[in-house]
Amino acid sequence: MTIRLVDLSFDPGAELSAFSTRAVGAGGVVSFSGHVRPQSTDGTVQSLMLQIHPVLTLAGMQTAEREAIARWSLIDSEIIHRHGDIGASEAIVFVATASAHRRAAFEAADFLMDYLKTKAVFWKKEAGPGGERWIEPREDDYADAERWI
Amino acid sequence: MTIRLVDLSFDPGAELSAFSTRAVGAGGVVSFSGHVRPQSTDGTVQSLMLQIHPVLTLAGMQTAEREAIARWSLIDSEIIHRHGDIGASEAIVFVATASAHRRAAFEAADFLMDYLKTKAVFWKKEAGPGGERWIEPREDDYADAERWI
Amino acid sequence: MRIAVEYFGKLGDFAGAEDGALDLPVGVSDTAALRAWLDEVRGFNGALLHCSVQIAVGDEIRRGPFALSEGDIVAFLPPVGGG
Amino acid sequence: MRIAVEYFGKLGDFAGAEDGALDLPVGVSDTAALRAWLDEVRGFNGALLHCSVQIAVGDEIRRGPFALSEGDIVAFLPPVGGG
Numbered sequence: 001m002t003i004r005l006v007d008l009s010f011d012p013g014a015e016l017s018a019f020s021t022r023a024v025g026a027g028g029v030v031s032f033s034g035h036v037r038p039q040s041t042d043g044t045v046q047s048l049m050l051q052i053h054p055v056l057t058l059a060g061m062q063t064a065e066r067e068a069i070a071r072w073s074l075i076d077s078e079i080i081h082r083h084g085d086i087g088a089s090e091a092i093v094f095v096a097t098a099s100a101h102r103r104a105a106f107e108a109a110d111f112l113m114d115y116l117k118t119k120a121v122f123w124k125k126e127a128g129p130g131g132e133r134w135i136e137p138r139e140d141d142y143a144d145a146e147r148w149i
Numbered sequence: 150m151t152i153r154l155v156d157l158s159f160d161p162g163a164e165l166s167a168f169s170t171r172a173v174g175a176g177g178v179v180s181f182s183g184h185v186r187p188q189s190t191d192g193t194v195q196s197l198m199l200q201i202h203p204v205l206t207l208a209g210m211q212t213a214e215r216e217a218i219a220r221w222s223l224i225d226s227e228i229i230h231r232h233g234d235i236g237a238s239e240a241i242v243f244v245a246t247a248s249a250h251r252r253a254a255f256e257a258a259d260f261l262m263d264y265l266k267t268k269a270v271f272w273k274k275e276a277g278p279g280g281e282r283w284i285e286p287r288e289d290d291y292a293d294a295e296r297w298i
Numbered sequence: 299m300r301i302a303v304e305y306f307g308k309l310g311d312f313a314g315a316e317d318g319a320l321d322l323p324v325g326v327s328d329t330a331a332l333r334a335w336l337d338e339v340r341g342f343n344g345a346l347l348h349c350s351v352q353i354a355v356g357d358e359i360r361r362g363p364f365a366l367s368e369g370d371i372v373a374f375l376p377p378v379g380g381g
Numbered sequence: 382m383r384i385a386v387e388y389f390g391k392l393g394d395f396a397g398a399e400d401g402a403l404d405l406p407v408g409v410s411d412t413a414a415l416r417a418w419l420d421e422v423r424g425f426n427g428a429l430l431h432c433s434v435q436i437a438v439g440d441e442i443r444r445g446p447f448a449l450s451e452g453d454i455v456a457f458l459p460p461v462g463g464g
Binding site: 034055092093118120135 | 459461
């Protein structure tokens with residue numbers, strides 16, 4: 001079980017290779033990777049800045065991972081989350097889950113992403129053609145997160 | 150949209166890297182990789198043999214992919230499936246889906262795996278300590294596949 | 299009438315499961331009759347009759363009795379599943 | 382009483398949002414009073430009062446009025462979300 005907050009670019013594929021090697025015995029491995037959209041609708045390159053809290057960000061992610069472990073039978077899990085400045089097309093987040101049967105891996109990855117989108121302690125500022133703006137979760141994100149209560 | 154039937158070992162992580170690069174513009178990429186369990190419960194190394202039909206196997210996978218594209222708003226998808234002899238711990242299957250919002254990618258990957266487990270035209274023979282035996286989908290697999298009807 | 303048959307998966311393990319050309323006796327003219335005849339004469343002991351065994355003719359799954367033609371390739375497909 | 386405050390996310394963009402040590406006037410002794418006082422004197426114009434803004438004291442989220450102590454670090458947290 002691994003949680004990493006990183007401020008440098010990473011490759012979700014390389015992380016999946018390493019995770020799958022570690023998660024020996026898993027029948028199924030599910031991964032999710034989220035990337036900065038390379039372009040906004042008007043074609044301008046965008047970038048993101050993610051601010052973290054020095055204690056609460058990691059603590060919240062650990063709580064979410066503990067809840068996932070309690071709810072699903074997982075062989076292993078990993079969360080990698082960027083903070084700081086993130087360029088267009090770069091990965092923001094990577095979640096991987098491994099289990100004997102695929103349903104647990106799918107559900108746990110889905111759950112962890114819903115947590116990260118709505119409850120993880122990050123503040124996200126988008127820089128686009130119309131200047132900078134802070135982004136909060138969408139209504140859909142909150143609705144998705146309600147599914148696990 | 151890619152479907153590949155392969156008879157050599159492949160690395161799901163390398164495939165995820167390539168897929169993510171191609172799926173430019175996707176907010177979210179979900180992957181599933183299934184591996185041969187390295188050991189059976191009594192500790193003996195197992196291997197699998199997957200038989201395909203020269204026409205129906207690929208045709209069925211194409212139908213499943215078309216259905217996924219019709220049901221979810223996907224930017225890209227990929228299915229890689231091994232056939233022939235597969236060694237312990239090697240990847241059997243890799244599914245990746247990319248979409249603007251993560252729910253579509255999660256659901257489409259889940260759907261494609263349920264298809265592959267119960268309807269894809271493969272015959273699977275396991276070689277273990279007790280000799281060889283043909284494996285058919287579990288009841289859980291059929292129940293999972295019913296969710297999409 | 300001369301056709302070809304193919305047995306997949308566990309059906310291929312039966313001693314009588316021999317892929318290849320086959321001359322059909324008079325009266326065996328559709329998939330239902332073929333299935334019953336082969337099950338008996340090739341010692342499948344009911345395995346070929348099971349409702350989970352699908353039949354493809356010319357790479358198309360055919361449900362119910364389907365009329366056979368000279369040169370058809372008929373495949374017997376037990377339950378499938380990959381992943 | 383001397384405490385330290387920190388503003389996160391969009392709250393940090395307000396002109397009056399200055400992280401650091403702060404001497405509290407008499408009567409400002411819990412998080413509810415602190416929130417109301419800072420909103421007024423630092424020109425947050427209600428932004429600090431919004432129910433979506435959570436308060437952490439010493440790295441723990443504290444809901445409702447929470448008594449402050451000398452040396453506390455108080456963080457104002459607008460709605461969060463990563464991924």
